[in-house]
Amino acid sequence: MEILLLLIPLSMLLVGMAIYWFVWAANHKQFEELDRNAVEALED
Amino acid sequence: MVTTTISIVDMHCASCSSKITNALKQQRGVQDIKINPLHRRIFVVHDPVLTGVDIVGHIARLGFTPLLDSTDTPDGTNADKDLLKRLGVAGICTMQIMMIQIALYAGEFQGMASSMAGLLGYASLVFCIPIVSYAAVPFFRNGFSVLRGRPPVLNINMDTPIALAIAIAFFVSLHALVTQEGAVYFDSVAMFAFLLLGARYLDQRLRNKFKVADQLTATLPKTVQRLAANGRYETVNTEDVRCGDRLFIAEGAQLPVDGILHSSDACLDTSLLTGESEPRTFSSGAELFAGTVNTGAGFELEASRGVEHSRVAQIDRMADAASAAKLSLVRTADRVARVFIPTILTLALVTYLYWHLQGAASPISYALAVLVVSCPCALSLAVPAAVSAAVTALRRQGLLVRNSQVLENITALRHVFFDKTGTLTIPVPRLSKITPLGRHSETICLRLAAALQRYSSHPLSVPFAIYDAGDVVNNIEVARSKGVSGNISGQRIKVGSADYCGVADQCSGTTHGKQVYLTIDHALAAVFELHNPIRTDAATLIDALKRRDLTAHMLSGDNPEQCQPVAESLGIHCLSKHSPEDKLSVLKSNAGVLYVGDGLNDLPALTAADVSVSTMETIDLVKSKADVLMLTEQLSQLSKLFEIGARFRRILRQNLAWAVGYNFIAIPLAMTGLATPWMAALGMSASSLLVMANAGRLLRN
Numbered sequence: 044m045e046i047l048l049l050l051i052p053l054s055m056l057l058v059g060m061a062i063y064w065f066v067w068a069a070n071h072k073q074f075e076e077l078d079r080n081a082v083e084a085l086e087d
Numbered sequence: 088m089v090t091t092t093i094s095i096v097d098m099h100c101a102s103c104s105s106k107i108t109n110a111l112k113q114q115r116g117v118q119d120i121k122i123n124p125l126h127r128r129i130f131v132v133h134d135p136v137l138t139g140v141d142i143v144g145h146i147a148r149l150g151f152t153p154l155l156d157s158t159d160t161p162d163g164t165n166a167d168k169d170l171l172k173r174l175g176v177a178g179i180c181t182m183q184i185m186m187i188q189i190a191l192y193a194g195e196f197q198g199m200a201s202s203m204a205g206l207l208g209y210a211s212l213v214f215c216i217p218i219v220s221y222a223a224v225p226f227f228r229n230g231f232s233v234l235r236g237r238p239p240v241l242n243i244n245m246d247t248p249i250a251l252a253i254a255i256a257f258f259v260s261l262h263a264l265v266t267q268e269g270a271v272y273f274d275s276v277a278m279f280a281f282l283l284l285g286a287r288y289l290d291q292r293l294r295n296k297f298k299v300a301d302q303l304t305a306t307l308p309k310t311v312q313r314l315a316a317n318g319r320y321e322t323v324n325t326e327d328v329r330c331g332d333r334l335f336i337a338e339g340a341q342l343p344v345d346g347i348l349h350s351s352d353a354c355l356d357t358s359l360l361t362g363e364s365e366p367r368t369f370s371s372g373a374e375l376f377a378g379t380v381n382t383g384a385g386f387e388l389e390a391s392r393g394v395e396h397s398r399v400a401q402i403d404r405m406a407d408a409a410s411a412a413k414l415s416l417v418r419t420a421d422r423v424a425r426v427f428i429p430t431i432l433t434l435a436l437v438t439y440l441y442w443h444l445q446g447a448a449s450p451i452s453y454a455l456a457v458l459v460v461s462c463p464c465a466l467s468l469a470v471p472a473a474v475s476a477a478v479t480a481l482r483r484q485g486l487l488v489r490n491s492q493v494l495e496n497i498t499a500l501r502h503v504f505f506d507k508t509g510t511l512t513i514p515v516p517r518l519s520k521i522t523p524l525g526r527h528s529e530t531i532c533l534r535l536a537a538a539l540q541r542y543s544s545h546p547l548s549v550p551f552a553i554y555d556a557g558d559v560v561n562n563i564e565v566a567r568s569k570g571v572s573g574n575i576s577g578q579r580i581k582v583g584s585a586d587y588c589g590v591a592d593q594c595s596g597t598t599h600g601k602q603v604y605l606t607i608d609h610a611l612a613a614v615f616e617l618h619n620p621i622r623t624d625a626a627t628l629i630d631a632l633k634r635r636d637l638t639a640h641m642l643s644g645d646n647p648e649q650c651q652p653v654a655e656s657l658g659i660h661c662l663s664k665h666s667p668e669d670k671l672s673v674l675k676s677n678a679g680v681l682y683v684g685d686g687l688n689d690l691p692a693l694t695a696a697d698v699s700v701s702t703m704e705t706i707d708l709v710k711s712k713a714d715v716l717m718l719t720e721q722l723s724q725l726s727k728l729f730e731i732g733a734r735f736r737r738i739l740r741q742n743l744a745w746a747v748g749y750n751f752i753a754i755p756l757a758m759t760g761l762a763t764p765w766m767a768a769l770g771m772s773a774s775s776l777l778v779m780a781n782a783g784r785l786l787r788n
Contacts, residue, residue: 051210065175079123
């Protein structure tokens with residue numbers, strides 16, 4: 044089970060990246076106005 | 088570059104939005120424009136040199152009604168984004184902690200080396216740190232807030248048990264990790280924080296939906312034409328208008344301030360104050376109000392006061408004051424929390440002292456066991472779970488709850504006040520009776536009337552449109568709010584009011600509904616009767632309300648002649664000719680009030696009522712003031728509000744009773760040291776699950 048000594052820190056790294064990208068997406072308005080682009084395509 | 092959000096309520100179609108975007112793109116300083124046709128909003132990315140007011144001015148000149156939402160970081164969406172980030176972090180960390188915890192649970196049953204358990208424990212600690220240091224912080228801030236005063240008192244509210252539960256579980260687990268004795272509960276901390284943040288996020292999203300400029304005064308035009316010293320008209324900001332200024336109100340423009348009419352007669356749409364969009368005539372010297380729309384020729388207005396003192400601004404202030412006094416039952420949950428929290432803290436202290444005096448090796452573990460077992464998880468979930476379930480149940484019935492605080496008020500309602508037009512009646516008038524009085528048949532009369540009505544923008548012309556057969560009309564004359572005349576096949580046709588058609592002497596007294604006359608070559612040919620039909624399910628709803636011991640009333644700004652017949656046929660009390668201020672005082676003088684309305688003149692009433700309902704067929708400003716929005720046209724669905732409101736109250740009480748009651752068994756067990764860690768974990772999870780399952784009963788039909 045010593046492999047856990049590698050796997051756990053690795054998962055921490057992955058979680059860190061996940062949090063970073065999630066916060067980036069939220070800050071760059073990726074979660075806002077989800078319908079707009081779809082409806083805009085119909086308007087043309 | 089800044090982004091300004093602008094709501095344009097009358098941007099109905101693609102041609103409107105392309106007109107606006109093309110006009111704006113030509114302005115210097117505008118870099119990009121994005122449209123959200125679904126919510127009728129545009130986002131303009133521009134140089135800060137160009138102000139939001141300028142952009143709004145450009146759009147208004149095109150003939151639209153723009154509302155400035157905010158610049159760059161609108162308040163509503165920022166709070167949403169903040170909560171979303173916390174929720175996301177909590178979610179990601181919770182997943183990791185759950186995985187590790189499964190291994191630890193397995194270890195409890197199968198046996199695990201303590202070094203391994205320690206490693207896994209520390210790993211889950213690391214994943215829990217982002218949760219307690221970032222994601223759950225709003226709960227700590229609210230739950231542990233302190234009321235100023237001498238002495239400063241802890242403000243115990245719904246968030247206090249949550250903050251306590253998270254803090255206790257975290258520190259107990261930390262303690263267990265460090266002393267290598269006892270179990271860790273980081274998964275409880277994580278799950279708890281995540282679920283509650285989720286509930287809060289969804290609640291806030293609904294609350295911010297349709298959020299738009301808050302006040303009636305925000306819908307007023309920002310600029311106006313004022314007579315300058317040199318005799319020419321110049322464009323000035325509305326806020327610079329003073330008493331005595333001479334202003335020019337063009338055809339189709341909205342009055343920005345109150346004033347006295349200086350020209351000859353004027354024709355205005357007073358729906359902002361009366362709810363009726365049928366134009367009214369005012370003679371020279373009459374007092375006119377900001378917010379009304381000029382449907383006739385342009386006229387001169389002498390401002391009688393600045394915009395901050397206009398009637399509309401006064402209505403806004405009254406509405407604000409009224410909403411502060413909105414019936415808010417001392418939330419049951421808060422009351423429970425105020426008793427519960429100090430009690431368990433005292434019991435924990437007592438336990439500690441007892442075991443300390445008994446000479447126990449680690450008296451603190453007994454005290455901690457008491458805290459963990461009584462963990463206010465169930466108490467904290469009791470309310471949000473019931474609220475979320477009730478909101479979902481209501482949405483399935485076609486009622487969108489924007490303000491979840493009013494759910495507790497539903498059972499305290501005693502009176503229901505309805506607006507007339509658009510609420511009890513269908514907003515569009517219908518032709519109810521056609522009386523041909525001459526040689527011509529009904530069909531011909533309708534055709535002729537429809538041909539002329541093509542040129543009228545009066546609300547009463549709408550029902551004729553379908554009878555239009557495309558007849559050619561020459562020599563058209565339009566007299567606003569009076570009638571239209573023209574030549575069809577050589578005959579002089581007139582359609583309009585009795586006076587306009589010259590047949591005033593021939594009509595009978597006022598009957599239910601409005602009358603439109605048709606004359607052919609000056610001879611009366613037909614009388615058309617129009618009225619707004621009462622919604623078919625209005626009667627069903629009134630019956631349902633009566634069966635629940637609620638008194639139904641009509642509260643309208645329209646004339647008694649229009650209101651009485653409707654009220655009588657529904658069997659309800661009628662209050663007519665009530666201005667927005669009148670409506671407000673009626674609502675304030677009654678306790679337990681539900682108000683249903685959809686017009687701008689209903690705004691103060693919607694804010695002040697204990698529970699207010701509006702429809703989706705209205706502007707965002709009205710929608711943002713209503714507590715509940717009806718998603719369907721079926722007025723009778725409103726009875727479901729009472730049904731589900733009563734069930735909500737029952738289930739809320741059950742949840743709270745259980746959350747507190749289960750402690751009567753659990754705490755004595757913990758105090759005497761009989762509670763093992765697995766019992767504590769089981770107790771916490773089971774009680775939380777029970778509370779949520781009970782709330783789920785609201786979703787069963």
